[in-house]
Amino acid sequence: MVAAVAAARQGAQVxxxxxxxxxxxxRTAAGVDTFYGFYTPGELPRRIVGGIPWEIVERLQAAGACxxxxxxxxxxxxxxxxxxxxxxxxxSIVLETGASLLFHTFACQVHTESETIERVVLANKGGLTEVSAQCYIDATGDADISARAGVxxxxxxxEQLQSLTTIFFLANVDVAKAKQTKHDRLVDKMKEANRTGxxxxxREDGSWHVTPHPGIIQANMVRVSGxxxxxxxxxxxxxxxxxxxxQEYIRFLRENVEGFEQACLISTSQHIGVRETRRIVGEVVLTEDDVLQARKFPDGIAYCGAPVEEHHAGKETRWAYVQGDGVYHIPYRTLVxxxxxxxxxxxxxxxxxPGALASVRNSAQCMAMGQAAGVAAAICANEKTMFRELDIGRLQAILTEQGAIL
Ligand SMILES: Cc1cc2nc3c(=O)[nH]c(=O)nc-3n(C[C@H](O)[C@H](O)[C@H](O)COP(=O)(O)OP(=O)(O)OC[C@H]3O[C@@H](n4cnc5c(N)ncnc54)[C@H](O)[C@@H]3O)c2cc1C
Known part of the structure; x- marks a missing residue:
């Protein structure tokens, strides 16, 4: 979505x-209601992502919605x-740019000739349709387009993939009372509950948090592994x-955690949350060492300071923090x-x-990658250049002009 906005604002037909x-x-369909990655963790948080992602936050702020x-x-x-x-x-941000928007449509097949995508087949209520473009951006999370193009x-x-989570929202929670059970105690209660049989x-270290609405909370507790x-x-x-x-987590909360006695389920995510599937093999592979060593790259298109947060199978989650100045670069070549x-x-x-993904997959970084990919696509379409031949300095200059932090 951010990629489409970025490309359209550069004059591309999208x-x-x-x-x-x-x-x-x-960030919507899976019920994630919190952007992480805009700020570095720690005592002195710094905002490290700007541009279109931050414009989205500003629009939410203006609407009193965050x-x-x-x-x-x-x-x-x-x-x-x-x-x-x-x-x-x-x-609104997409439609203002003049980009065309097509919901309920799956990109299901890709025709490639001589290492170039010629057309993509779309499936929707209208049946099958083919579309053709100068450049394509794969923001499917699962690398659907790339995989079908032969990348x-x-x-x-x-068994090794990060687990999936159905996020749920509860109403009627006495938040003041519920907050008295601190996270560590909540974890202990989950362990105790499991021990009773x-x-x-x-998952025993899941969490809940308040939303902009009184008495309504979001819970990230479910763990579907393998x-x-x-x-x-x-x-x-x-x-x-x-x-x-x-249903089981709600039963646990109602029966064991003060403040949840009258809680009722408003919704489960319309699509289960997926953390990890395919990752393309790009010109550069970002590694967990790059992440933890706070490595910088000449073709950096965004920063990330988020810790490695790996939701592997099992009852706990693995955390590891970025060292040094606390931020690393996402290189442009990891998108190509x-x-x-x-x-x-x-x-x-x-x-x-996988270790690097467990850090870089935060919402702010995914949106920042979208901005870079969108600008790159507009340049490449206009100049009939290949993505790997793009003038990185020029891309970085445009991103900086647009408020991105590099
Ligand atoms: C349970 C869970 C909790 C999380 N919690 C947080 C959090 O609190 N804060 C945070 O910052 N991050 C969180 N994350 C991580 C973050 O939300 C995701 O990593 C990030 O949003 C991924 O963004 P994406 O745009 O790459 O992919 P996705 O969000 O997966 O978006 C892919 C989009 O492409 C569409 N699509 C897929 N395939 C096709 C196709 N073939 N044709 C057409 N459309 C297609 C999908 O419908 C979707 O809209 C969480 C993730 C999960 C799963």
Whole structure:
């Protein structure tokens, strides 16, 4: 979505294809209601992402639809927003640019000739349609376009992939009372509950937080492990399992945590949250060492200071923090696939090792990658240049003019 805005603002003619009925992916459809990654974690948070992603925050602020939540559970200051308002902000910012928008449409097939995408087949209520463009941006999270175009990609075995989560929202929570059970105590209560044998809670360190609405909280507790979300049958079973676990966590909260006695379920995410599937093999692969050593690159297009937060199978989550000055660069070359000339990736399908992905996949960084990919696509389409031949200095200059922090 940010890629489409960035490309359209550079004068490109853009068609934005979205399989859901709203924009935002995980940030809306999966119920994630907090942007992490704008700020570094730690005692003195610094804002390290600007540009279009920050413009989105400003629009939410103007609508009174977000607030900053200080460093909780180690991820750094978050910007918690009203998901429905974010859908409206995304729609208005896209449509203002003149870009065309197509909901409920799957990009399902890609025709490539001589390392160049010739056309993409779309499936929707109108049947199958082919579209053709000068440049393509793969922001599908799962690298769908890249994989179908023949780009090399990596994907761990399903047992190793980060787990999936159905996020749920509860109303009628006595938040003041609920906050008296601190996170550590909540974790202990989950462990105790599992030990009784009366509950089955696959994750014991999940959390909940307040939303912009009184008495309504968002919970990130469910853990569905061992699922490859690019396998349609496995994804379907994960949705079923996620909703089942949601009921179990609500039972646990109502029966064990003060303030939740009268809680009622408002919604589960319309799409289960997927953290990790395919990652393209790009011109450069971002590694966990690059992340932890706070490495900088000459072709940096954004910063990230978010810790490695790996939701592996099992009851806990692995955390590791960026050292040095606390931020590393996301290199442009991690967005450029090794094969295929007119394709660029953005978001969690970038070229990164699993450990690096567990840091760089935060919302602010995914949106910042989108801005870089969109500007790059507009330049390449206009000048009929390949992404890997782009003048990086020029891209960086445009991004800086647009308020991006490099
Ligand atoms: C449970 C969970 C909790 C998280 N919590 C946080 C958090 O608190 N803060 C934070 O900053 N980050 C969080 N993250 C991480 C972050 O939300 C994601 O990593 C990030 O949003 C990924 O963005 P993306 O745009 O790359 O991919 P996605 O958000 O997955 O978006 C991909 C988009 O492409 C569409 N699409 C996919 N395939 C196709 C296709 N073939 N054709 C057409 N459209 C397609 C999808 O519908 C979707 O809109 C969380 C992630 C999960 C799963």
């Amino acid at each position: 068609l934005l294809i979205e399989s859901q009925g709203c924009l935002g992916g995980s 607030f900053e939540r200080p460093n909780t559970y180690g991820a750094g200051t978050g910007v918690t927003y009203d998901v429905e308002q974010l859908k409206l902000v995304y729609e 090399a990609f990596e994907k761990r075995d399903s 009366n509950y089955h809670l696959p 699922v490859d979300a690019t396998d349609p049958f496995a994804l379907t079973l994960a949705e079923v399992e996620g909703r089942k676990q949601t 696939p090794k094969q295929v000339n007119n394709l660029i990736a953005a978001g969690r399908c970038l070229s990164a090792t």
